[in-house]
Amino acid sequence: NAGxxxxxxxxxxxxxxxxxxxxxxDMNHEYMSWYRQDPGMGLRLIHYSVGAGITDQGExxxxxxxxxxxxxxxxxxxxxxxxxxxxxxxxxxxxxGLAGPTDTQYxxxxxxxxxx
Amino acid sequence: KQEVTQIPAxxxxxxxxxxxxxxxxxxxxxxxxxxxxxxxxxxxTSLLLIQSSQREQTSGRLNASLDKSSGRSTLYIAASQPGxxxxxxxxxxxxxxxxxxxxxxxxxxxxx
Numbered sequence: 001n002a003g004x005x006x007x008x009x010x011x012x013x014x015x016x017x018x019x020x021x022x023x024x025x026d027m028n029h030e031y032m033s034w035y036r037q038d039p040g041m042g043l044r045l046i047h048y049s050v051g052a053g054i055t056d057q058g059e060x061x062x063x064x065x066x067x068x069x070x071x072x073x074x075x076x077x078x079x080x081x082x083x084x085x086x087x088x089x090x091x092x093x094x095x096x097g098l099a100g101p102t103d104t105q106y107x108x109x110x111x112x113x114x115x116x
Numbered sequence: 117k118q119e120v121t122q123i124p125a126x127x128x129x130x131x132x133x134x135x136x137x138x139x140x141x142x143x144x145x146x147x148x149x150x151x152x153x154x155x156x157x158x159x160x161t162s163l164l165l166i167q168s169s170q171r172e173q174t175s176g177r178l179n180a181s182l183d184k185s186s187g188r189s190t191l192y193i194a195a196s197q198p199g200x201x202x203x204x205x206x207x208x209x210x211x212x213x214x215x216x217x218x219x220x221x222x223x224x225x226x227x228x
Contacts (some may be wrong), residue, residue, distance in 0.1 A: 004159075033215055042120075043205075045215040058215060090159060104150065105216060107160040 002026050004108035006091050012114045013081040021076040021111050023091030031094045032074040036060065036087040043090065049074055081115045088112050118143040120208055122219035129196055130227050137191040137222045139206035144184045146210040151180050151191050154203045154221070196226045
């Protein structure tokens with residue numbers, strides 16, 4: 001199993017550009033989520049999905065869109081990049097549709113995004 | 117709203133020392149408490165998961181405890197090694213979104 005994969009590893013954007021961060025998992029996990037990690041802020045939830053066709057907002061959803069057309073893939077779209085979106089983005093997945101007490105979350109290696 | 121705090125923010129110890137990392141949380145209604153390790157420029161690796169009904173979990177030189185009543189968890193690392201140098205994050209799982217609430221981490225440096 002490759003686990004959770006993310007592409008690209010690094011990206012530099014100009015303000016106003018759009019892009020999609022890719023996330024895929026090969027563990028047949030129902031639950032997938034996107035976090036951003038900022039210095040001094042820790043990791044914060046952007047969006048999550050409890051299964052194909054179902055998505056919902058997390059703590060910091062503004063400026064981001066998601067969709068979940070398959071179990072494996074959960075792309076994160078930046079509509080019009082802003083310098084405040086400079087961050088490290090992590091995708092995670094876990095087995096259950098919603099958190100179960102024994103479920104571990106598996107994280108991808110992250111995408112380091114800089115918006116100029 | 118759940119808040120997770122980790123103290124200290126950074127810790128430097130000599131190799132071979134036993135050490136304790138602390139994590140506190142404000143809402144005791146959690147499903148579980150997880151400890152992760154993050155190496156520089158890398159993703160998060162799950163170390164230990166303690167269910168809300170459990171008191172502790174052990175894996176090798178690592179032992180994590182959970183006291184829901186006081187809102188505390190500790191990660192004990194025995195006989196520390198330079199390879200243990202990393203940032204350690206604790207996170208609580210609760211609520212309806214299935215997401216983890218993270219502390220800001222403790223950056224551990226083990227000196228040879």
